[in-house]
Amino acid sequence: MASKWGPDFAIRGSLNLTRRGHSILFSSRPVYFQSCPARAFTSSSRLRNVSNAATSRSEIPLGLFLWKRIRQLGVKSVMGLPGDMNLELLHYMKDANLNWVGNSNELNAAYAADGYSRIGGCTGVLLTTMAVGELSAINGIAGSYAENVKIVHVIAATGRKAQESKAVMHHTLGSSPNHRIYEKMSAPVRVAHCYLDDEKTAATEIDRVIHECHIHSRPVYIYVPVDMVHKPISTSSFDEPLLISRPESIEEARIKNSATEEVLSAIYSSKKPILLVDSHVLQFGAKSLVRDLAEKLQFPVFCPFMGKSIIEESKKYFYGTYNGKFSYPGVQEAVEDKSDLVIHLGPLPTDMNTGGFTAKVDPRKLISVEETRVIVRGKVFEGVYLKSFITALLSSLNTNKLPGPEPLTLPTPPTPTDLDTTQITQSYLWPRLGRFFRDGDIVFADGGTTHFGLQDATFPDITYVMQNHWASIGYATPAAFGGALAKRNELVEDEAGKTRGKGRVVLITGEGAIQLSVQEVGSMVKEGLPVIIIIINNGGYSIERCVIHPDAGYHDIATWDHNHMLEFFGVPDGVKRTHQVHTKDELETALELPEMKNPKGIQVLEIFTDKMDFPWRLKAFGRAYRDMKGQ
Amino acid sequence: MASKWGPDFAIRGSLNLTRRGHSILFSSRPVYFQSCPARAFTSSSRLRNVSNAATSRSEIPLGLFLWKRIRQLGVKSVMGLPGDMNLELLHYMKDANLNWVGNSNELNAAYAADGYSRIGGCTGVLLTTMAVGELSAINGIAGSYAENVKIVHVIAATGRKAQESKAVMHHTLGSSPNHRIYEKMSAPVRVAHCYLDDEKTAATEIDRVIHECHIHSRPVYIYVPVDMVHKPISTSSFDEPLLISRPESIEEARIKNSATEEVLSAIYSSKKPILLVDSHVLQFGAKSLVRDLAEKLQFPVFCPFMGKSIIEESKKYFYGTYNGKFSYPGVQEAVEDKSDLVIHLGPLPTDMNTGGFTAKVDPRKLISVEETRVIVRGKVFEGVYLKSFITALLSSLNTNKLPGPEPLTLPTPPTPTDLDTTQITQSYLWPRLGRFFRDGDIVFADGGTTHFGLQDATFPDITYVMQNHWASIGYATPAAFGGALAKRNELVEDEAGKTRGKGRVVLITGEGAIQLSVQEVGSMVKEGLPVIIIIINNGGYSIERCVIHPDAGYHDIATWDHNHMLEFFGVPDGVKRTHQVHTKDELETALELPEMKNPKGIQVLEIFTDKMDFPWRLKAFGRAYRDMKGQ
Incomplete structure (x- = not known):
């Protein structure tokens, strides 16, 4: 069936266009894709199709268009369950070279999409039916929202006529049912959604929510009325790459530079600096950047509870878990009292991650590099983004000016008293x-x-x-x-x-x-x-x-x-x-x-x-x- | 521990009070409880406690109060999963003589509470933790809403101070989390909710939502901030029975009488009447009433798809399933064409229940007895309630005036062609x-x-x-x-x-x-x-x-x-x-x-x-x- 809809599309190798006033950051090695899926698009076998894709002006069914756009994100497997309303959508998946998984229930499918995203480095995708399917999955989606995991949840809904007439279909609520009520229920656990009601805007809408998914690293919902699945959609938007990185304005670049200078100045003048590597480093895809930074800085590193594993634990500068008063002896003092500068990368100040809110660093010596801002000793730089900031910091860092702090001396952790038992303690x-x-x-x-x-x-x-x-x-x-x-x-x-x-x-x-x-x-x-x-x-x-x-x-x-x-x-x-x-x-x-x-x-x-x-x-x-x- | 909080309360055998302008329909044989749990309250062993209960003026912890009130509904088992936020609430369950079930996950717990309610005839009760628990259960609750099953969903939430300070606890969303956002997500699948924030109003609030649960036969939510669980609550409201039946105003009684007369008149003048017994008869607890009515009328009875089993199928007046054009031969004609009156009890006009909307009875010969209204040949009587109306109809019916229609002659259903295989077809x-x-x-x-x-x-x-x-x-x-x-x-x-x-x-x-x-x-x-x-x-x-x-x-x-x-x-x-x-x-x-x-x-x-x-x-x-x- 693929031949019927023309050759497979492949994202072009290198682009630097301007579209809707945004600079497009997608390139032959796009920042977002660095962890893995970009390979698929930069390999020579894929690039052979580029000229075809760029010149083709065919129309394909909306369902196929959606899956092809998702395939372009590097996604290979789609989670979910079949349901009467999503069968026709499901049927186009194969032609987009996507693998349908078929989970055992929808909550599990949502969790699986989350795990897929975290390991694959690309978006997790989930297909369910309206109402029963999407509501079964909602707790999994909420988890992805809370933990900044990229998920596209595709929902097959009733047809537009049935929606307009408020038909009392199965999977609806009450005597004059609003078929779109479920979309309101999931509003707090997504950053964007669309209803693909109109073949003229469908392509733009799909791209818009995919963009939102990636810049916020959070779930989005795409609702597809079942009667829209076969509508022909122009593939012309395939010529433009998906906008999956956050565009940076000139003003934002200026603020980022100021923040970088301020942070460097604090680093160079410190004597007992500490680096805290926390959870959002992972969620915002900055793990390898932060490893590079830690390697350059050679400052003592602690990871809060949820930051564990981001830094290689064999490194001599790694000192273990910092979890407020629930740390090993000496850790809280080393971080909070004996330091003169604490650089906290990607903080996530939850109860568990802060030892029940007992982890408290004096703001006067704290640099906090957060999702959308940097705070340097109480001075806030808004609109500075974590990954972009660490990239800038790395490239500006002069290792000759670094303080070279002494290694820490921490007490030996207490020896458990039950080590001699035969039982597994x-x-x-x-x-x-x-x-x-x-x-x-x-x-x-x-x-x-x-x-x-x-x-x-x-x-x-x-x-x-x-x-x-x-x-x-x-x-x-x-x-x-x-x-x-x-x-x-x-x-x-x-x-x-x-x-x-x-x-x-x-x-x-x-x-x-x-x-x-x-x-x-x-x-x-x-x-x-x-x-x-x-x-x-x-x-x-x-x-x-x-x-x-x-x-x-x-x-x-x-x-x-x-x-x-x-x-x-x-x-x-x-x-x-x-x-x-x-x-x-x-x-x-x-x-x-x-x-x-x-x-x-x-x-x-x-x-x-x-x-x-x-x-x-x-x-x-x-x-x-x-x-x-x-x- | 029970002795600490005074003797167990039992609902009094017979009451006819007036409270907040409503007549209270609860009596020694309350209408709602007729199917089963009333036994518990009318047995002599229970009645012995009545005088104690009526005179006791003690205070008990809010958690215990809530469970005792729920126990008074005839509930014996509570579904759900333990979670850190609901453990203290859970701990009072035993003292209220409730059995904690402990399901395997929350969606299953919600389904189980639904099944418990349908079979037990009393409310299904579900306890979960905030966020992860309640959202996992939400599709089950939505099903109970769609199908008019009584569910009380108790949710243990964070403490009030944590809510006010928007603490970034586990189970919350984002950097300044609204701990009550989940309550907004479940709004479309419940008829009432309360937050037990204040020990002065808690008792009234509990009674209010239980009332709403019962009169609409749909789910309600009770949120309990964890710091409220041990607050002392006066048991004085135990003197007043739970208002679980819909009060009837004088005006409503008048309309019901008019509807009854109109229906009786139509019945007495019919020659080829048909009775359709449908799903809402079950959901609104009128199964035995309708069986009595069918027995008195002796009209040919069909059950739509979802009405199956309400009428005893061995009865000579039972003719099988009516499902529009997906009925056995002759059925659609018998109902829609050859009749001169169709009495449809408890209709639920879903796609599946109407043979894909092909079941269509001419409104000019249709009596539709619905949840909150009766329609007689196009004339609408609003505010007439299904069970109450059938009760009135039964007591007013003069069997001597009934038409005594001929038995139907229906074609023999087609014989399957694969009956001789060894395989199970x-x-x-x-x-x-x-x-x-x-x-x-x-x-x-x-x-x-x-x-x-x-x-x-x-x-x-x-x-x-x-x-x-x-x-x-x-x-x-x-x-x-x-x-x-x-x-x-x-x-x-x-x-x-x-x-x-x-x-x-x-x-x-x-x-x-x-x-x-x-x-x-x-x-x-x-x-x-x-x-x-x-x-x-x-x-x-x-x-x-x-x-x-x-x-x-x-x-x-x-x-x-x-x-x-x-x-x-x-x-x-x-x-x-x-x-x-x-x-x-x-x-x-x-x-x-x-x-x-x-x-x-x-x-x-x-x-x-x-x-x-x-x-x-x-x-x-x-x-x-x-x-x-x-x-």
Whole structure:
């Protein structure tokens, strides 16, 4: 069918046009795409099509147009569920060279799209049906909004006539239903939306919301009335590249320069500077830039809770986690008291990320590099954007003027008292898992004890995903599925054999958290993805047990037999692929198995721990949380 | 702990007070409670507490107050998931003699509360945490809104100070988060809500939203800031009963009388009347009233698609399903052409319920008895309520004046051509399942082929639950769990040994539909509920395969091995409790097994059918749907 609609389009290699008053930042190595998908568009095989694309003036159906535009973002897999209203839209996906995934439910699909975006570096895309589908997904989309993950949610709606006549279709509410009411429900968890009601404006509208998605790094919604799917749309806008970077005005450039000068001046005159590398560095795609900066500065680096893994932990200037008063001894003093300058990159001042709001740096010595502004010792530079600013800082930095601070001397962390047991304790478990990880691994951690426990692991150079701000339990299983899919998509094209392509995908979850979204294990099996699933079985919802009334029955959950999980999801030798360990010796043996080191297919490792044994950070947080609830 | 807060309260046996200008309809046999829970309040053991309750003037914590008030509605089990913000609220549940269920995820919990309400006849109650919990549940709540099911959704929110300071807590959105934004998102799927911000108004607010829940038969939201949970609240409002019936003004009574006269006059003068018994009869609790009415009238009765099971199908005046042009031969003519009066009780004119809007009765011969009005041959009586009107009609009806119409003569339905195969065909399967059902059974059907296929089964006197208007695939598994729990709660108290207490709970779902919400099978296992799970395995999403492009890959789903499902969810002899059948002989053998006839515990029956074999009604609907999408 592809030939019917003309040759596939490919984005041109290099552009520097002006459109609607904006300079277009898309180039042969676009800033946004630097992490991975740009390869697809700069390879010679793709470039061969450029002249065709530039001169073709055909029309294609709206549905196909939408998917082709999405494919141009580097997206290869689309999450979602089929539904009667989206079937016709679905049908054009193949012709746009997109892979339809087909998840087990819509919330899982949204989580998977989020994981896909975080690992793939491109937009996560989700297709659902109106009402039942989009509302099932909404908590996942809200998480992407909270954590600045790029998602395009495509929703197939009823036809325009049915909408106008307020037909009482299935999936509608009440006797004279507004078919667009759901769009109002999702308003707080997106930055833009459009209804593709008009074939004349559809192309512009699609481009507009994709632009908004990328500059804010947050979800957008595209509603497609089912009767619009086959309408012919001109492909002429394919000649213009998608505007996916934020345009910078002359005034903004001036402010950025002022901010850069001010920051450099503060850096050069400091004697005991500290660098804090935080969560928004990841979300706004500045990880490698910040690594370069840290390497140049050689300042002592701490990562707040959610910044973990952004800086390579083997670096001699890396000193661990800074989490206010819930840090190891000496850390809070080193950051807050003994420094004369604190550069905080990408701060996300949530309760958990600040040790229950106990992390407090004196504003008079603080440089805060945020999503849309830089604050230097109380002086605010608005409209300065994180990634753009760090790029400018890097290029202006004169390493000869840097202070060269002394290495820090921190007290030795307290030695756990329970290291000699045969049982697997929290204090033993998490550092051990840190040693299990390898460079290039991708680790998804669900929001239970794992987030707290893994802070005590020293990581090799892994990609670590934790949804700790939105903190929706059950997120990690589908997200790991999405991440594993993005990784596989990438591997197929990774001819350079980079390290990052070689790691494993590891999901660490609890026997409670996995229950919320377990069916996406079935999707991993369906796709043949070699995910290592580590289930920490501590007999209930430990994270909540630790907050209040630890013995209460409501912390208990249904007891599943994970030995049969893979069998149920269709793996005939599932029991052989499942290991259950109760002691340290058993754990050591399991972690050394060849199938755990280099999995050829899915693997399950269930680790049993005592239900009253909590990571120390979780205990501290539980206490703080009780005080913090506004009482 | 109960003693600390004084004796348990019980609603007084009989009341006829006036409060806020409303007459209170609550009596020793309240209209609303007639289906079941009233028993709890009228038994002598409960009445012994009345004098205590009437005179006690103690204060109890707000959390306990809320649960006690909910317990007074006849609710015994509360669905939901624990979360850090709702733990303190959860802790008071036991003292109110409520059973905390603990579901596997929040969407499932919402579905389960819906099923609990439909079977228990009382309100379904759901407790979640703010944001992640409530948004995960929202599609289930929307379904309850669409289908007029009573739900109280209690949400534990952050404390008031955190809300006022816009603290960046986990579960919040953005840098200066409005903690109440989620309340705006759910506005279209509820009829009332309150924030329990003030201990002085909390009691009144709780009563107000419970009242709204009951008179509209739709969901309400109660938000509890976590710092309010322990605030002392006076129990004095316990002296006044909950206002859960709609008060009737003198003017409304007058209009109702006029409508009754007009309807009686039309009935007495008719010669070929038809009675249509439709979905809202169920939702507004008028099933037994309507059965009485049908018995008195002895008019030919048809049930639209969603009205199936309301009328006993063994009655000689019952003639089957009326679904516009997707009815058996002769049905549409009998209803629309050959009648001179059509009384349509509880209409719900959705696309599926009207054969794709092809069911059309001439308004000049139509009496439509709707939720809040009666229309007699085009004359509208506003403010006349379904249940109240049918009660009035029954008491005014003079059976001597009834026309006594001739029995209908309808063509014999077409004989399926594939009855002789050994394979299990759609034409064979559904009538056979109809014969498997017994009086008193409760059958939950998921929204795939089952809704269409079961229309061809003749039912004994069962309770049949299908969520066909909202049509959210995956609904039935958690709903069946909720229904089975309500049934068990009821059984404990059923000293009279009524038939309805003796039936089985049967879930019929597809191998596609069950994937969306499968973890609630684990909840059935945890609670030891003897549900019979029948999985129709037709190799994908057949309902969508039938709509468009039947061979497309996106109709396929992950292949699970249901033989291991129960084992995974913790049933050691799960494989023995699972039967998989491919032929009619195997099906016959399985349906006759003692464990299927009288299950002592959970059972699974997986029935394999051909993926291109669809129920005839689904095929017809698929065709109509393609035409109906507003194109």
